[in-house]
Amino acid sequence: MKQPLLKVVLAFCIFSQYTFAQQAPASPEKYTAHNKGKFYFYWGGNRESYSRSDINFTGNGYNFTLYDVAAHDKPLGWNHRYIQPAKMTIPQTNSRIGYYINDHYNVSIGIDHMKYVMTQDQYANTNGYIDLPASDPGSAFNGTYNNVPVKMTEDFLTFEHTDGLNYVNVGFARVDDLSKYIGITNTDIIQINLTEGVDAGMLYPKTNAKVLGKERHDDYHISGYGVGAKAGLNVTFFKYFFCQVELKQGYINMSDIRTTYQGADRASQHFTFTQRIIAFGGIFRL
Secondary structure, three states: OHHHHHHHHHHHHHHHHHHHHOOOOOOOOOHHHOOOOEEEEEEEEEEEEEOOEEEEEEEOOEEEEEEEEOEEOOOOOOOHHHOOHHHOOOOOEEEEEEEEOOOOEEEEEEEEEEEEEEOOOOEEEEEEEEOOOOOOHHHHHOEEEEEEEEEOOOOOEEEEEEEEEEEEEEEEEEEEEOHHHHOOOOOOOEEEEEEEEEEEEEEOOEEEEEEOOOOEOOOEOOOEEEEEEEEEEEEEEOOOEEEEEEEEEEEEEEEEEEOEOOOOOEEEEEEEEEEEEEEEEEEEEO
16 A cells, blocks of 8 residues: 555645746836836927016116016927937927936936016006216116106116026936826836926026116026926836926026126016926937
């Protein structure tokens, strides 16, 4: 009886080893399963909306403040300049490069190239004074202003940050994979991510302003600081490529805006902005 039983046990062991040996090896881990150590970059376009702001102008012979000034952006729409190297800074654009410190969090540096245009021919209540020499074109506006509505004609004021309202910032963001919640199993083909982040940095605009007929200061200048917060959706294709849409809100405070080549001439303002962004990029591991 013992010998038949022993044969049965041996046969079972041999069969078990053979069966397990024939099983397929475990699937390799997907590239998109982890982000730690990866770099990413993106490039895209934006549209902006701005709150009204109070703008103060000071210089030799004048000091006045405009209240509740409206402004808008300057879009180009779908344009070849977004991908034309020599003209990529002309449209409203966003660029960023970042690094994942772990699977969920990344740090980055980027430039939000926005455009800000004061709406021409609006009326703005004005306080302050203008006392320019009679030989200056702006002397036509000499006087004391006490909450006086003034029309923003071109001979009085044009005021733009159109080359541009450059927000150079560092950011910190979190990314979460939503794929499993919507039935996506192979994230190396397509992956859906939720992203949220904050950033802070400096404003480095090239302000195009013509104040009271004076020649404008046509150069870049560090003018202030900004902070922002954003949320968005990232769709990654074939492991390495993605499209990302974001909604961003922020605050900008520019206390030192150059307006003319006369060193004493300055402007200051602060306002909030809302930015809608669509960008395309890549993610890779070195």
